[in-house]
Amino acid sequence: MGSILIKRAILEGVEKDILIIDEKFDRIGDEIMFEADKQIEANGKWVIPGFVNMHTHAAMTLMRGIGEDMHLIDWLENKIWPVEKRLDDEMVYWGSKLAALEMIKTGTTTFNDQYWKVTSSVKAIEESGLRSVQPFVILDQMDLSRSEQIKYDCNELYMQSKDWSNLHTFSIGIHSPYSVSKEMIKWGSDFAKERGLMVHIHLSETEWENNESFKKHGVSPTLYLEKLGVLGPEVIAAHSLWLSDQDIEILAKYQVKVVHNINSNLKIASGYKFRYNELRDAGVNVTLGTDGCASSNNLDMLEAMKTAALVQKAWRGDPTSLPLNELMNIATINGGEALGIRTGKIEEGWYADFSLVDVANYAFTPNINFLANLIYSANSSCIDTVVCNGRIVMEKRVVPGESETIENVNRLYKKLL
Amino acid sequence: MGSILIKRAILEGVEKDILIIDEKFDRIGDEIMFEADKQIEANGKWVIPGFVNMHTHAAMTLMRGIGEDMHLIDWLENKIWPVEKRLDDEMVYWGSKLAALEMIKTGTTTFNDQYWKVTSSVKAIEESGLRSVQPFVILDQMDLSRSEQIKYDCNELYMQSKDWSNLHTFSIGIHSPYSVSKEMIKWGSDFAKERGLMVHIHLSETEWENNESFKKHGVSPTLYLEKLGVLGPEVIAAHSLWLSDQDIEILAKYQVKVVHNINSNLKIASGYKFRYNELRDAGVNVTLGTDGCASSNNLDMLEAMKTAALVQKAWRGDPTSLPLNELMNIATINGGEALGIRTGKIEEGWYADFSLVDVANYAFTPNINFLANLIYSANSSCIDTVVCNGRIVMEKRVVPGESETIENVNRLYKKLL
Numbered sequence: 076m077g078s079i080l081i082k083r084a085i086l087e088g089v090e091k092d093i094l095i096i097d098e099k100f101d102r103i104g105d106e107i108m109f110e111a112d113k114q115i116e117a118n119g120k121w122v123i124p125g126f127v128n129m130h131t132h133a134a135m136t137l138m139r140g141i142g143e144d145m146h147l148i149d150w151l152e153n154k155i156w157p158v159e160k161r162l163d164d165e166m167v168y169w170g171s172k173l174a175a176l177e178m179i180k181t182g183t184t185t186f187n188d189q190y191w192k193v194t195s196s197v198k199a200i201e202e203s204g205l206r207s208v209q210p211f212v213i214l215d216q217m218d219l220s221r222s223e224q225i226k227y228d229c230n231e232l233y234m235q236s237k238d239w240s241n242l243h244t245f246s247i248g249i250h251s252p253y254s255v256s257k258e259m260i261k262w263g264s265d266f267a268k269e270r271g272l273m274v275h276i277h278l279s280e281t282e283w284e285n286n287e288s289f290k291k292h293g294v295s296p297t298l299y300l301e302k303l304g305v306l307g308p309e310v311i312a313a314h315s316l317w318l319s320d321q322d323i324e325i326l327a328k329y330q331v332k333v334v335h336n337i338n339s340n341l342k343i344a345s346g347y348k349f350r351y352n353e354l355r356d357a358g359v360n361v362t363l364g365t366d367g368c369a370s371s372n373n374l375d376m377l378e379a380m381k382t383a384a385l386v387q388k389a390w391r392g393d394p395t396s397l398p399l400n401e402l403m404n405i406a407t408i409n410g411g412e413a414l415g416i417r418t419g420k421i422e423e424g425w426y427a428d429f430s431l432v433d434v435a436n437y438a439f440t441p442n443i444n445f446l447a448n449l450i451y452s453a454n455s456s457c458i459d460t461v462v463c464n465g466r467i468v469m470e471k472r473v474v475p476g477e478s479e480t481i482e483n484v485n486r487l488y489k490k491l492l
Numbered sequence: 493m494g495s496i497l498i499k500r501a502i503l504e505g506v507e508k509d510i511l512i513i514d515e516k517f518d519r520i521g522d523e524i525m526f527e528a529d530k531q532i533e534a535n536g537k538w539v540i541p542g543f544v545n546m547h548t549h550a551a552m553t554l555m556r557g558i559g560e561d562m563h564l565i566d567w568l569e570n571k572i573w574p575v576e577k578r579l580d581d582e583m584v585y586w587g588s589k590l591a592a593l594e595m596i597k598t599g600t601t602t603f604n605d606q607y608w609k610v611t612s613s614v615k616a617i618e619e620s621g622l623r624s625v626q627p628f629v630i631l632d633q634m635d636l637s638r639s640e641q642i643k644y645d646c647n648e649l650y651m652q653s654k655d656w657s658n659l660h661t662f663s664i665g666i667h668s669p670y671s672v673s674k675e676m677i678k679w680g681s682d683f684a685k686e687r688g689l690m691v692h693i694h695l696s697e698t699e700w701e702n703n704e705s706f707k708k709h710g711v712s713p714t715l716y717l718e719k720l721g722v723l724g725p726e727v728i729a730a731h732s733l734w735l736s737d738q739d740i741e742i743l744a745k746y747q748v749k750v751v752h753n754i755n756s757n758l759k760i761a762s763g764y765k766f767r768y769n770e771l772r773d774a775g776v777n778v779t780l781g782t783d784g785c786a787s788s789n790n791l792d793m794l795e796a797m798k799t800a801a802l803v804q805k806a807w808r809g810d811p812t813s814l815p816l817n818e819l820m821n822i823a824t825i826n827g828g829e830a831l832g833i834r835t836g837k838i839e840e841g842w843y844a845d846f847s848l849v850d851v852a853n854y855a856f857t858p859n860i861n862f863l864a865n866l867i868y869s870a871n872s873s874c875i876d877t878v879v880c881n882g883r884i885v886m887e888k889r890v891v892p893g894e895s896e897t898i899e900n901v902n903r904l905y906k907k908l909l
Contacts, residue, residue, distance in 0.1 A: 139869055342802055389757070392761050394760050396561075437594045437898065444557035
């Protein structure tokens, strides 16, 4: 691969040189002399870990703004589902390219996806240089006649995934406890356990979902999954908004990872009283995501961080909730840990996934508190340069192929409407 | 003054030419031929009204990030008040320059301020080219021995304000019902009424304030102000977060204007159940503000719009709440109406206060719904060019004097800490 030397970057307030060799941070020091293939003069720009977006539906960038100010069922039945029937591989490819472009521009280097036509998505993301977890999604709507086909398709994609580069990890997506039969939930879980794969599931996103679970199974969605024997450290539960004390205890016991998706939760009015403190105190690894662009319009992790903190402070009536250092953790290293990838930290031996942040602008003036400025004052246009896996994916706001991606999406989205 | 011709801008989805003569929109048409002093090729950029930020403490940009994740009283007593004692005119001048820079960069052309050392602030804002309402602030902490001095100072500033350019309007700031004696509230109100001035007051920002009012006066802050004879169409009430049905009825009856400041409310954990629907339905003019940078870190109206809608949808459990067209109105024309200034609308005869929005980027791709993209997907870096009162204050993201402002704030803020 190669080497990059970053001169005079600010790391946690201190000026440092940073040497990257191949895909990892090799050395971080006061003055590094090295003939690198590429040298970047950071010149006072701050360095931060790449964000880890833990819950996305990448290609849904194609549906950005397709249904606004609508009730959930109206939105799904009249906007999303009819459109998804028309999706083809070319659309998913360009939708994923657009998602990658947007994530790079906003400082995300790793994401945990859940969507269809994964082969096209992996191709797009591989070209972009980002790291991703890509699932086979199980969603049978309780129709057991589809089981054999789903199993066959899942196995096929799993076999194909062995040819993916090491930037991409195959996972099992189980859409949710309410949309997948218990037979296929168990099958997917076993498939994952036997092969050491992660499981990505929507859990307790809405009060309706909880009520249905109590009606049908007599227990909460979390307890239902426990009963099915599905919970474990490989499970990543998105949303997890409507949790009881007992649910939290169980998620902690099984070391399930949780993804908070505040902007989507607010916009669709799913709820907002995400129990961050209780989950954290129980020892659950809490991470952050944006959800897809159909429901929450962008993939901007800085915005997700800001809203997460503001709403947590507000609903608890406690302005000390979700303080800045924890906010950075849920957006970076907690995600890396959840995915078992050494990303989310600027440290020797870790993957060189990071951004350089331009602070020479009004949003960082004065720069009394860098994290406060980054999260509460600035927007993602401060992200100047992004490196993923030791490869520069954006330099000085320029991402190769940007206009081609925009043109192709503009050509294709009309076929969806 | 002069003339500007904007060629091929997109106004509400339709390509238009826009001619500005002196400070106003002169003509909006399909193809305008005119030898203007300045011609701008908008070339597909969208045109939107300048935002009206209805509640700011501009020079508090100096204190951006000074106290984070803190309880309100700790924050006030240990961060804000000690610092404010050290403020001098030079600091307020450069703090206001920074505020103006930030507002221009984020598309705001008019703001309703409440802060100290107004002469220095007006000088800074006048140079920036923005429109503002600037108050004399009455805040006596119930100490009647200060009344004569306050009255004298107020009258002095009022006399001085006659020399301000017509971009700036003098108003009376009454800090709040809990921090100003009833004698001085009445005096300020009478002073305003006799001279046709606006009154800018913090009202029912916290539950504590309401409880205190009930304890001391037996009624809510709104009813207390009514009893004092202070309410009227000239009153602009900031925050107004803890309102009863009766309070709303009274605010409507007296045609009081209300300013929603969601980001500040959330961050300090003052509350979040702003009763937008009830105020609107009662006929109250609801407007939007950011508050100062000490409490909510930036002056970005696009962010305020997004958070306002998300939180309104969430706490009501209704995703149709605060829809896009109403969101634009509370951030633009409602503010103009509240201030009695013909701003906030792109229409012949109105002040030429507007922005050109660059949509050739990922955040507006696809551009199915421009307003959704502007508010929910993009950030303020899409604001390309800003015109206020027929004068270009930013062209292609360049604001004259930007680095000088940043340098001076960086020199001065250290004296505050």
